[in-house]
Amino acid sequence: MKEKQSLIEQHFLKLLEAHRFREITIKMICEEAHINRSTFYSYFLDKYDLLDRLIDHHLSALNEMSTQFLTGLEEQGDRHELSKAFLKDQFQYIYDNKVFFKTLMTVHPAQNFTQKFIQMLRVNYLRMIENQNIQYAEYFVNYTLGGQFGIIFFWLQNDCPESSEEVADIVYRNILKTNR
Amino acid sequence: MKEKQSLIEQHFLKLLEAHRFREITIKMICEEAHINRSTFYSYFLDKYDLLDRLIDHHLSALNEMSTQFLTGLEEQGDRHELSKAFLKDQFQYIYDNKVFFKTLMTVHPAQNFTQKFIQMLRVNYLRMIENQNIQYAEYFVNYTLGGQFGIIFFWLQNDCPESSEEVADIVYRNILKTNR
Numbered sequence: 001m002k003e004k005q006s007l008i009e010q011h012f013l014k015l016l017e018a019h020r021f022r023e024i025t026i027k028m029i030c031e032e033a034h035i036n037r038s039t040f041y042s043y044f045l046d047k048y049d050l051l052d053r054l055i056d057h058h059l060s061a062l063n064e065m066s067t068q069f070l071t072g073l074e075e076q077g078d079r080h081e082l083s084k085a086f087l088k089d090q091f092q093y094i095y096d097n098k099v100f101f102k103t104l105m106t107v108h109p110a111q112n113f114t115q116k117f118i119q120m121l122r123v124n125y126l127r128m129i130e131n132q133n134i135q136y137a138e139y140f141v142n143y144t145l146g147g148q149f150g151i152i153f154f155w156l157q158n159d160c161p162e163s164s165e166e167v168a169d170i171v172y173r174n175i176l177k178t179n180r
Numbered sequence: 181m182k183e184k185q186s187l188i189e190q191h192f193l194k195l196l197e198a199h200r201f202r203e204i205t206i207k208m209i210c211e212e213a214h215i216n217r218s219t220f221y222s223y224f225l226d227k228y229d230l231l232d233r234l235i236d237h238h239l240s241a242l243n244e245m246s247t248q249f250l251t252g253l254e255e256q257g258d259r260h261e262l263s264k265a266f267l268k269d270q271f272q273y274i275y276d277n278k279v280f281f282k283t284l285m286t287v288h289p290a291q292n293f294t295q296k297f298i299q300m301l302r303v304n305y306l307r308m309i310e311n312q313n314i315q316y317a318e319y320f321v322n323y324t325l326g327g328q329f330g331i332i333f334f335w336l337q338n339d340c341p342e343s344s345e346e347v348a349d350i351v352y353r354n355i356l357k358t359n360r
Binding site: 109111136138139140142143144145146147148149150151153154167170171174 | 289291316318319320322323324325326327328329330331333334347350351354
């Protein structure tokens with residue numbers, strides 16, 4: 001059962017690489033995925049539901065990583081090691097779901113995705129620096145997440161030429177230097 | 181004559197604070213500005229021309245500042261002093277044209293504005309670091325301009341509570357620390 005849902009999602013993403021969301025119809029999705037309309041409707045209410053659930057699915061996964069990372073920090077784990085591992089996992093996840101992230105961020109930017117994504121990053125960064133004495137903390141966070149977003153955008157736009165370890169390292173060095 | 185053009189631009193921006201661009205008509209602009217349609221058409225081809233020229237006008241002004249700054253650097257001026265002065269002027273310009281920048285960046289984001297703005301920042305940053313030995317220069321630039329964009333966005337969204345000097349200083353300290 002899960003397999004059919006994933007099939008629908010994959011073909012929807014494929015369509016989204018070539019078409020704007022507003023041009024995509026349920027009919028197109030069904031034809032691409034070789035399924036009946038009734039099959040589509042047994043998983044999703046409509047195309048908005050499909051997109052929203054995909055977005056929520058990926059943002060929840062990233063958010064889960066952040067939460068675990070923050071918990072690790074609060075339990076006094078090694079800040080340096082935890083940060084590097086977290087960033088690496090985050091970039092690996094984006095890499096593994098490259099079509100989704102690339103399409104929604106760079107090919108046909110979906111505002112409800114980018115806004116939610118930035119909001120999630122912001123909440124987690126604010127939590128991360130809560131107990132650190134950083135001047136203009138809000139601005140530091142906005143600089144950091146703007147910078148991180150810029151790097152993810154550029155990496156995806158170029159089709160991820162660097163490994164997730166490499167990009168995680170680039171981001172980490174940029175953050176670290178602003179943070180010492 | 182210039183006065184009428186500026187009047188049209190001001191009232192257009194006022195409309196843009198409350199309406200999406202696609203909803204705004206020439207009729208609305210003329211009513212707001214208390215002018216005849218023929219007056220509008222003696223300055224602009226249509227509303228797209230009006231928006232494009234406003235965007236080009238402000239981006240040219242910012243680009244001019246960047247060019248002067250880069251020329252100063254190439255003439256071996258004091259890097260620290262020139263950077264601070266440039267950032268302060270840039271933020272002062274944005275502050276002086278707050279309605280334009282706030283509306284096009286945060287209230288009703290216009291993609292052709294944000295893309296052009298980011299592209300301009302990128303070209304100038306790349307030129308700025310050309311002769312410096314920075315590893316992953318492109319990523320550094322993307323981080324820096326993403327960060328700067330994040331700060332401008334946040335500053336405008338909150339209606340510029342800090343002075344342009346203060347914001348320039350925040351940005352400068354964030355860039356400098358990543359650059360040493």
